[in-house]
Structures are given as C-alpha cells and as structure tokens.
Amino acid sequence: MYEPPSRYNIIVTVARDDGGRLPDPVTFAVAADEAAWRRSASMVSTHTADQIIGIVTVYAPDQYAAVAIARAVALDALRHQGASGDLPADDARVQAEVQRASAA
Secondary structure, X not given: OOOOOEEEEEEEEEEXXXXXXXXXXXXXXXXXHHHHHHOOEEEEEEXXXXXXXXXXXXXXXXXXXXXXXXXXXXXXXXXXHHHXXXXXXXXXXXXXXXXXXXXX
16 A cells, blocks of 8 residues: 655754864755755754754655655755865764654
C-alpha cells in the first residue's frame, strides 16, 4: 500500500567548531535556503552567540528520511562556507531532531 509523504519539521542546530568559530549567520542562511530548495524543502534560521538554530520543513516518507534531508541541508550550507576557506564542514557540529510530525 502506498502512503503519501508526511510533513516533518526538523530542528537543526549548528554549534561552534573546535576553534570556537561560528559560521556567518547571513551566509549560512542564504546557503541553507539554496540547499533546502534543491531538496524540495524549506528552512528558516536564527542564531545566538553560541549556535545557529534552523527549522527545516520537508515532506518525506518517514522520520529517518526527513532527518537525513535536514542534516544534508545544514552540511551543504557549512560546506559552502568551507569552500571559501572560512570554516571546515564537520558533521559532528550539526545536530538534528524531529520537532513534530503532521499528516500531509
């Protein structure tokens, strides 16, 4: 039986790297928006002095796929900044958790 994808809102946080540096929030937001668009998702983000917090909204077949997409969005945004030589893209800096799931 086929079930349509459900909508998931995933909270993604990006912490400081080992050197204590945080990605530029504006550059990160632009890169994350582009990465989310490529995956048919959307992302809004904000930041504090210690971390960047984003919510990735995605339609996915299950929670595991939704978390994978959300992490990929955040890592792509980090890699975009790493390409300019500012920060390394480190998978350990990205945390993702399901905020809530709702039916499509």
